[in-house]
Amino acid sequence: MREGEVFIDDKKNKKYWEKDGKLSTLSCKNGFYILELHGNPYERGFAHGMLLKEQIEKIDIVGYYGGFLESLFESSDIIDKIPCFLRKTSAKVLEQWYYSPLEKRCLEETKDEMHGICDALGWGKRKRKQALRSIFAPDILEHLVAGHLKVGEETLGSYYLAGCSAAYARGRALKENSDVIKNFEDYALLARNLDFPGVFVWRNPTIIFAHPTEKLTILEKGKMRKTDEIKQPYIYISTAGFPGFGLTGLNSSGLAMATFVCLSKNCSMEGMSMLNWNNYVLTHARSMRDVREMAKNPDLKCMSPHVLMVADGKEALSFEVDSVNKDIRNSQFDIHAQTNHFFSPLLHKQELKYPLLTDFTRGRYSLIYTALDNHSGHLTLQQMINIISCNLNLKEGKTALTGDIPSQATTITSVVFRLAGEAWENYDISKNEIWVASGVPPAVCYNPYYKFGFNKDFSWDEENQSPSVSRSADPFIGNSPGFIPFNDKMRKSLEYLSLSQEEIKQGKIKFAIENIQKAREYFDDPGYLYIEALIHLRNGKEGSKKEIATALQQFSYLEKNHSFSPAKDTALNLSIGRCYDLLGKREEAILRYNNIINRNKLSVHFKIAVSKSIQTPFTIDQINNSFDYFLYGPLKFYKENSD
Template sequence: MLSLILFLVVVLLLGTVALIVWPILGHGSEYVPNSEEIRWLRSTSVVQDEKGRKAFGRATLERRGGLNVLKLFGSHYEMGYQHGALLRDEIQRGAVPFYGRPTENLAPFKHMNKVMRVLLAKYFDWKIYRPLLKCSPRQYLAEVKGLADGSGLSFADVFRGNMLSDLNMNLIKVLEKKALKQGGTDGCTSFAAFGNATVDGSLIMGRNTDYTGGGLWDRYQTVVFYEPEDGHKFVSVSSAGLIKCNSCMNEKGICLGAHFLFLDDTKADGVSFTFLEMEIMKKAGSVEDAIAVVSQNPRAGAFAFLIVDGKANEAAVIEASANHVGVRRPEDGVIWETNMATTEPILSADVLLRNGIGKNPIARFERMRMLIHENKGKITPELAAQFMGDHMDMCSDSLRPAGGIISQVSNLTSVVFRPSNFDFWVADGLSPVCNNAYRGFNLMEELADGYGTAKPTMLEPNEYVKTPDYTALRKYYEAMVSFTVPPTDENAALAHLEEAIALRPQEALYRRLTARMLLRRARAADAAEHLRRALECVQSPSERAQAHLLLGFANDLLGRRNDAVQCYQDALNVPSSGKNGVLSAVNPFVLADAKRFAQAAFSSDDAKKIEVSFEIIAKHDL
């Protein structure tokens, strides 16, 4: 009997080890093309001319300003291999390895112990990534494999690196309570205007991609021109190693902007929205074609697309979950989208709206509505660039560096499209990239192997960049990168925050975030001073309540229990203005924590768990 028990224990241990070691996502070898194509690609070398332009067979890479400009041709495996070979170093240093190991690099997972991180990584592989893999169209897996082979990364890391949004979408369902408290990492703002809304009647589209990965994605931003052998030619503005078409336009004049939605109607065994973007670019010649691609495919995750047709002056927002698709049409020549449900089939699944939170996407939605309607009939590409770099915070009715503004600190790609003549402009610089000048291109001229330039050749950024506030924002960006990009350095992050405060002492956000970091480090007295100063600044009611709450934490850690209780009561007493709904309401998690810690003192163990979010998406910010 004892021998049988020992045998079963050994089998169980070996089985556990096998599950941990076994490559759940495989090596991608089943997606490679014929041996002749493989042999040709592996025998081809990257060559560089005297101007620094690189070539790999027909594919080319050059730098224009701070942008990589990549031109790819052929089968999906071939285009992936070209991409990987020409941007090998940038891919290895960029966003893909960072996204490809979420339990090691992303909060809250990276704060867990090593065993938990390993087990959670395997859980994600089994429950989310593997079902996604099984439902992915073979040609796009061939492109992922080509990228891996060309860049020297593993197939699994490149696949995961391109599926981070799908992981986050499915976590809202799998871990709804936890996901709700984390708030998520993905934002985006898009708009389109045409007819009477624009100066000349032509369609103008503005598009911001907001995503985690500042310091990685933005450093290797890449404009990719695709000439696939199985569909329309198109351009996608992304980053080295990513095949996401979050901001793209095809040769038929169809443009797409993709948006994360916080819905609980999700599943992993469907087609990733990343691959649906590719399908639309290759196959759609109209808005209705794009709607059909989304409607007729099994869908993973939850997302929205703003689709425009620059030739027909048509547009639509498509909102999709696993089981439903909603479509919203323009009103009087304008339409816009952020990250909240707006169509009837999808509204009931929106986790943020259902719980009375979501200041960030609601604020951006309302601000874009205001900008469009205040400037109706005046909209041009130049004005669109101003919209995308806007810093007005609807919650505090003031210009702010981060938070519920269109110009998110996590803005990694910003593009203005004029698809009637195939002009487009790409913001060139570090995040928020929408605060940089936009460099012009022309899709059809580039596809003709020319140097395509739009008219005007450049679009100027928003006036905010000329203010002292912007100088402080650059220090805030440096703090964010130090805190989030490996190897992380919290000391450097704190130092950069102090520099931002010195430049802009009246910005509550900088002081509040500094206080959070100080509380985690048991520097309660220093945190309390920043919070007292923060309460003197312009801010929203919810921010003010949060500052009182954090000051209560500091007082508890300093042993000043009576002062702490008063701070918690002050947080509960902050009035919410009813005129703007969620935007002027105090965050429910702030109120819940104020009630909780008024009853039981905040402890040093609690301090170690304080969230620090430079994107301003922690639970107290929602």
């Protein structure tokens, strides 16, 4: 094997890359790529790029995430209002406005690692920019939401209802001597789903073992100061070409971490960027006490609102943060749960609340926490997988792939951490394990979970093997007459659902309808019909009465035959009223609007939207094209008049 060349060992199904005496490797196991990267940030990035070059170039995940803002601009209503000769200039100004502050605040080590990947692939200036911007995709989305979605708006994307979730159990909540986990008197389980747009580019699941050689730098008095301590090893669960900074990881001190994007008015362009901030916590903290101390550091600010859930074998906490406030929520009664929302009164007050999204995130939190609480003392790895992959619509008592408790169609990684509870001074990382869902999205949480163990130096233990674990055919939280075990037809339906999402982003409404109809052919989930009706209503913008009549027929069928959460039911009635308005049936529309306005606990969004519709009939020009939230494309509850 020569230095500076990739060596392939076909017998071991392994690749090697060595440079300046630092050996990095790529292995394949159970459908996963396992990267062992050694060196400083640039060297680790370069080895990453050399070992996974083919996969990175084929999928172009960097192009997908790095081009978010450009796609937004090209698909929005804004572009139609700008003269053709100014559009390119306007796009550049918009890009500079959003990206420049992020790039300035990005840690140098993050830039170096991404540039290492780019250099290994021979990418030029534009691609290098995209690569760096791709890792800020969650930040970009949060800033777009905070800046563009006003009270009274809702988006079509909300009806797909994606969202991360986590369940934690320790000590007395766990069943002793479970079939899979034995000989650990003091341990905890953390199950975590990561949901994010882009299921069709997240095709190469990768477990990245990073073994840094650089000195640790700490934030002190607003500046980064280098220490004499070497940065601790860590892993991320990610995909080829996407290092995964700060999303789902574990460090060699036994701290596991999961990130949850939240929406808040407190979203600024000052302070450290979100993904750097999370990566900083994971790589610097050696104990939960360290995490709490970091929360007290006034210099450690965050540009983007989110929750960082951190756990070890003894406890879990949710570190809530926006650009102004910080707070910590501790685990209680040996269990803990988290979805995409704030609990702290300070942070919750400034949270952007959209009815459908709030219904979903709060509802899913309630489901997870209740399941943990009801089965405390009997929880096992198997049951934690059951909880994190639940797809039961509790309101109807039936299986639901979208709806109140959906299937997590956009789950791109799902993992269960088994965390040993020893004191840090005597810590043995080899007593930890991760169980990672195999295969590719959508909905990887329904696939088998494979175990990955560690050696004492925090490298991958290739000999630590065991049978995979899958969700139960009839999960204990789903024992109802309407429960249907997840099957291949459901999986196929979710693929078409995801295709429909991608086409809505691109404004391909006709194809979006065709694919949601194909999804219904495989599994006729009521959520699919709900989405199809909304797209037909959106397509009424082109002046087609037939599209609006189809939407009305489908909404009416749903109202008669299915039950939905309060926000979704209200939105359903609002949509029916709008269909009547667009078909010239004003009296029927008014009846619908009055029925909504008299409901108890109606959210501010709906009050504004319905009051506006009572005063003035809903018209075609109030349906716009802008792709605001997650680029799925909004269907606004109302649109302010230009005057």
